[in-house]
Each structure stands twice: as structure tokens, then as C-alpha cells.
Amino acid sequence: MTKDLWHAVARSRDLKRKPMRVMFEGKGIVLFRHADGLSALHDQCPHRLVELSKGRIVQDTIECPYHGWRFDPEGVCIDIPGCVTTLPRCRVPRYSVLEQDGGIFLSMGKPPAAPKVHPMAGQDIVSRVVKSATRSTLVDAAENILDATHTHFTHKGLLRGLSKSRNRVNVQITTGVDWVEAVYTGEEKQHGLISTLLDGSSTKGVGRYRRSGIAELEYWGPKGMVLATTFHLRQTDDETVEGIGWLTGPRHGGIGHLKALAFKPMFRIALEQDRRVLRSAFDNGRGATRMIGPLDILRRQIEMIEAGIPLPEETRHYEMAL
Ligand code: FES
Ligand SMILES: [Fe+2]
Incomplete structure (x- = not known):
């Protein structure tokens, strides 16, 4: 770190x-x-x-x-x-x-500035703090948060997967020395309860991983950002990852107060679904090699960031169906 x-x-x-x-x-x-x-x-x-x-x-x-x-x-x-x-x-x-x-x-040092917990500083926002622990590794847990392709299955109905049809989306991956960001555009609507609560039409989604252990998601609508989640993850022993997370949205046009009430339990369910698959992956996968699939567009970067290997500053483009 x-x-x-x-x-x-x-x-x-x-x-x-x-x-x-x-x-x-x-x-x-x-x-x-x-x-x-x-x-x-x-x-x-x-x-x-x-x-x-x-x-x-x-x-x-x-x-x-x-x-x-x-x-x-x-x-x-x-x-x-x-x-x-x-x-x-x-x-x-x-x-x-x-x-x-x-x-x-x-x-462990003396940071020069205060932490930036969410990207909506200075706005009228609603924020909820959650805490979670999972049997997993830091890299697996971080990848899980940022991985759009598991949502149709692990969170079927909640985030995506209510409709069989998928949209072809463009993904732009930008890397800096110790961070990676994926910007998804072209998915007009995510077919799930949480996205319905967020009032449908999303213009873009952003997933970001920063050194060290910080995973961030942003959902953007036509009028700006509607929801941001930030997770600070840390490996607390050989088999446990703990996280403190923020759900933040503008009070108007975003998750708002009432929506936040409905949203938090759903978010809890999603967390539990993730914990289940991560536990299974951890217990069943000890010592074995994982395959990096064609849609695992952030895995290597997350591994490199955690290993302290500097990433080249570059931008790449991918396509997939979500
Ligand atoms: S006072 Fe702490 S161990 Fe003796
Ligand atoms: Fe998930």
C-alpha cells in the first residue's frame, strides 16, 4: 500500500x-x-x-x-x-x-490532503455508509465490484438480467500509473430493480480502481451523475477482505432520501450475493490457476496495481454486450 x-x-x-x-x-x-x-x-x-x-x-x-x-x-x-x-x-x-x-x-504516513470519498463534494447529497467482510482476496473482491459481466447472473433481476436482450456497449479503458478506469457507453437501460429505481436511462457507467484497494462505480444519467459507490477494501488476514463503502447520490434527481431507504436493503442483498460467489471462488479455487476470459478487461491491471507494477498511461477500446 x-x-x-x-x-x-x-x-x-x-x-x-x-x-x-x-x-x-x-x-x-x-x-x-x-x-x-x-x-x-x-x-x-x-x-x-x-x-x-x-x-x-x-x-x-x-x-x-x-x-x-x-x-x-x-x-x-x-x-x-x-x-x-x-x-x-x-x-x-x-x-x-x-x-x-x-x-x-x-x-501509515502523513497524507498531505483529506481523502476524496465520493466525486460529489460540495453538492446536496445523500450518503450511506456500509461495511462488509468476505472470504476472498483483495484482487478478487475488487474485480467483483467492477465486473459488469457477473451482474446478469449473480444479481439476476437486481442489477441486470431481467431482460434477455443485451446491448452492445463500448468500453474505454484508460490507465494511469496506479489506477485504471473503464467507461461504458451505449447501454441505454440496465434491466434490473436497482436501475429502475434510479429512473432508467443511463448515459454511461464508470468503474475505477485506484491504489490501493479503492474500487469506485459511477452511474450517469442525462442530467449528470445519479449514483456513486466507493469501496475501500483491505486484506485483513489470509482469507478475509473487509470493506467500508459509500453510496452517494444527489438529493434531487439521484437516489434522494426515500430512494436511499429502498436502495440500501437492495444493496445489502447484492453484497450478500457477491459474498456467496466470492467465498465459493476462494474455497474451491485454492492453489488453482484462473483463466482470464475475453471480458475480464480489468483483471490484469488490478493485479499489477496491487503488485506495485506501474501501468503504462494509455487508452484502449473494447466492445461487449451487456
Ligand atoms: S500492563 Fe499491559 S501487559 Fe502489563
Ligand atoms: Fe456484484
Whole structure:
């Protein structure tokens, strides 16, 4: 992962008074709230290496559950109960953390700017934050989000597949050093419930993958963008991918408030359908080689981005029927 990027690791509303452990970049990190905001510390007491997240928050410090050492929001040890001499100097590593748009973001570095969660900043929008975990790999999960060709089957009726007829669409794939974008045009209507809710005629669809672990979808209508989804994915152990996602639309002409109410459960169903196929692919596919089919237009780029291999800056055109 890139050091100077923000990555969403939790929803704001899931972090209350108790500390929370999240996995990020292969490390356990404890998040907790205090009077001055939010802290992210390495989730390991320097004394006997117990998880600090199993402890509690006492007067804006986090208290280890084993011997009660307490650490301030900067990670400095400020109390060892029973110690009547000078405290040894010790501190727990601290990470950059930020809260925005209903999400909590971490970084291993010091990113120069705030994260861009959705492309509709400054507009009157409706936004919902969801969280999900799947047995899968980061590349498989990212590809799944951006793959239009599974929707007719995995999400039959929900996204596409209500009608047997397909439209021939043009796909323009543009790559930058660490991102890839697919723009779909020519599919007048997606035949599914969710698309009906979005009022039909779509002018274009966009799928984008950015380093690292960020998958974005956009649906455009005649009057502009009607829905954007952003997923921040991360591999939390050998077989789990976790994601924090945003569904965002303009309040008028997009998903709006009432539509968002109807939309979120459908989105949940779609997520569950994806989790099912991803689990099957993972469990059944251990150690085996996958075939890259003629419509898998983003797979290689996603793999390269995750492997840290720079992509050539170029644009290509494809055709397929959706
Ligand atoms: S292990 Fe944390 S105080 Fe001893
Ligand atoms: Fe899907």
C-alpha cells in the first residue's frame, strides 16, 4: 500500500465509547475516542504485548487490561499503577487517523490532503455508509465490484438480467500509473430493480480502481451523475477482505432520501450475493490457476496495481454486450 494515502477502516457510528481493534497493513490497531478527538495506536501493550483494545478508556487514556498501564492519545505511557518511583519512558506507536463523511481513515504516513470519498463534494447529497467482510482476496473482491459481466447472473433481476436482450456497449479503458478506469457507453437501460429505481436511462457507467484497494462505480444519467459507490477494501488476514463503502447520490434527481431507504436493503442483498460467489471462488479455487476470459478487461491491471507494477498511461477500446 502507498504510505501517503488514507484508507477507510471503520464506520464512524461503529466506534462508540469502547476501543475498537482494526487490522490495517498487517497490524492490529486500536482506535479510541477522547476529548480531543480520535487516536489510533498499535494495539499492543509494550509490557506483555496484550491487546490494548481489550482494555478500557479512562479519562482520555487507554488502560491495558493486564496490569493497568495507561497510555495517552499520543501513545505515551502516563501511569503504571503501584509504581512509586519515576515512570520509565515508553510509548506505543501512533498512526495518522481522520474521521470524515461517516468513516474513519488510517494512514501509515502523513497524507498531505483529506481523502476524496465520493466525486460529489460540495453538492446536496445523500450518503450511506456500509461495511462488509468476505472470504476472498483483495484482487478478487475488487474485480467483483467492477465486473459488469457477473451482474446478469449473480444479481439476476437486481442489477441486470431481467431482460434477455443485451446491448452492445463500448468500453474505454484508460490507465494511469496506479489506477485504471473503464467507461461504458451505449447501454441505454440496465434491466434490473436497482436501475429502475434510479429512473432508467443511463448515459454511461464508470468503474475505477485506484491504489490501493479503492474500487469506485459511477452511474450517469442525462442530467449528470445519479449514483456513486466507493469501496475501500483491505486484506485483513489470509482469507478475509473487509470493506467500508459509500453510496452517494444527489438529493434531487439521484437516489434522494426515500430512494436511499429502498436502495440500501437492495444493496445489502447484492453484497450478500457477491459474498456467496466470492467465498465459493476462494474455497474451491485454492492453489488453482484462473483463466482470464475475453471480458475480464480489468483483471490484469488490478493485479499489477496491487503488485506495485506501474501501468503504462494509455487508452484502449473494447466492445461487449451487456
Ligand atoms: S501487559 Fe499491559 S500492563 Fe502489563
Ligand atoms: Fe456484484
